[in-house]
Amino acid sequence: MxxxxxxxxxxxxxxxxxxxxxxxxxxxxxxxxxxxxxxxxxxxxDTKEELLNAFLDDRIERFESKLSCGASDPRKRLDAVLDAVFNPEDPDVDGFPVALMELKAQAPYHELFRERFLDLDDVMRGTVADIVRDGVETGAFDEADPAEIARLVTTMSNGAHARAVALDEHPAETRRVVEDALELHLGWTPGAEVER
Amino acid sequence: MxxxxxxxxxxxxxxxxxxxxxxxxxxxxxxxxxxxxxxxxxxxxDTKEELLNAFLDDRIERFESKLSCGASDPRKRLDAVLDAVFNPEDPDVDGFPVALMELKAQAPYHELFRERFLDLDDVMRGTVADIVRDGVETGAFDEADPAEIARLVTTMSNGAHARAVALDEHPAETRRVVEDALELHLGWTPGAEVER
Structure with a gap:
């Protein structure tokens, strides 16, 4: 087509x-x-499952492009990830978070959905881990385990999504907590001016 | 009845x-x-909504009793919370996590469900905040904001639940990350022997 x-x-x-x-x-x-x-x-x-698989694939591509920003400084790149995840431009656009939550609940019954959510998870964790690795190498961040920081940020974003749907809570509430944890792990204050 | x-x-x-x-x-x-x-x-x-409201209420009561343990030491109490949340005795018993995820996705359409999930959130955050407050007072933990630690642990548990359903991942994967973050925040290693 x-x-x-x-x-x-x-x-x-x-x-x-x-x-x-x-x-x-x-x-x-x-x-x-x-x-x-x-x-x-x-x-x-052919099937509703195939259509939704293509739909999820398309959403993951869009999300991936939002996660990346033009900057090379790892601190700016991590800020861009936090913006994309916890302060999306239209958090409630068309009830998308609710629909996504329903599809997550369907993953145990649809292997294709599960694969797409695993892809999404890989994209997000891979992006954060790359940034942390670069930041530790350049000295922008303290020594830290990139995979663990990636898991922290990603799991908090999964939690923020569930809270947005179940509790009607804005994901920015979660961002504050993530930022404080990142400060302890990386010795870096998210959102702080990057020195030149 | x-x-x-x-x-x-x-x-x-x-x-x-x-x-x-x-x-x-x-x-x-x-x-x-x-x-x-x-x-x-x-x-x-009268309605399916009322029945499920009673069902959620019952589950919250059970969860609340699992969160508390007989110990008075805040470190043991926090360990008990982490056990209840991230290493439940039967994580997959009867597909309950999947059913709970579906009900969370229904919360935007059912005010009673939303209220119950807000109750559950209060119970969990309240329990963790009390423990942290006690631990800071007795010197078991470093100075920390009880409400913030409560939000960290609770949001990570929300994330672990979503990951169990969408990705088929055991919540213990999330526990490791929570424990490392708690160590940085509280100066306490979860699971370590409590000195007498």
Whole structure:
């Protein structure tokens, strides 16, 4: 299928998923959100699972691009990760966090979903670990285990996501705690001006 | 209703929920898991929401009793909390973590569920904050903000729960990271022998 049709189907999937939830998601409802017919959606994606797999893949790519910033300084790069994770531009856009939580709850029943969430986890932990490794090497951070810091930040972001959905709490509440822990681990105050 | 009937209905709810998930949970299926009739369940609980509210309430009470231990030493009490949260006796018993994740995803649509998850959060954060406050007072821990430590441990436990469901990861992976962070915050090594 051409990239444009694919993008349109995935955007419509996002809207339908946010509006009707996982249980209420049907190809008919996705078609209603787009100019693509039900028949065309069925043609491109054999099952709802395949469609949602492609949808998750697309979201992971977007998230990956948000995690990276143009800066080379590890402190600026870590700040950019914290921004992307704990202060997303539109935390409640279209109820996406709720839909994502439903898909996580479905992972035990859908191997494809589980694989995508494992991919997402790899992307996030890999990004943070790379930054910490660079920062320790250049002396921007104190000696620290990159894999452990990556696990700390990622698990706190998983927790912040669950709290946003279950408790209606803004992820920035979690950010404060992560920043204090990073200060102890890395000897660096997140958000502080980077000296030149 | 008598306490025994109530307990039986709630146990049957747990089994039905773990087996069929939130979307597949019906009073008929709960009745099949118990000696109580559908009519009797309907009589005691007007709606599925009310029944699940009582179910969550019951689970929170059980969790609260697991969080507390007989010891008075704050270090032993904090170890007991970490055991209860990150090394539950049966982490996968009846698929309960998956069912709980589904209910969290439903919280935005059910005010009663949200209230129960807020209760659970209060219980857990309150327990950890009390322990840290006592430990700082007695000198078992370094100076630390009890509310912040409580938020760290609780959010990591929320993250560990999501990871167990979405990634099939044992919560003990998260415990290591929490313990290292607690060591930096409190100057105490979790699990270390308590000196007399």
């Amino acid at each position: 051409d990239a444009e049709t694919r993008a349109e189907i995935l955007e419509a999937t996002n809207r339908a998923l946010c509006e009707h939830g996982y249980a209420g998601l049907t190809v008919q409802r996705i078609a209603e959100e787009s100019s693509v017919t039900s028949a065309a959606i069925h043609y491109h994606f | 008598d306490a025994e009937t109530r307990a039986e209905i709630l146990e049957a709810t747990n089994r039905a929920l773990c087996e069929h998930g939130y979307a597949g949970l019906t009073v008929q299926r709960i009745a099949e898991e118990s000696s109580v009739t559908s009519a009797a369940i309907h009589y005691h609980f």
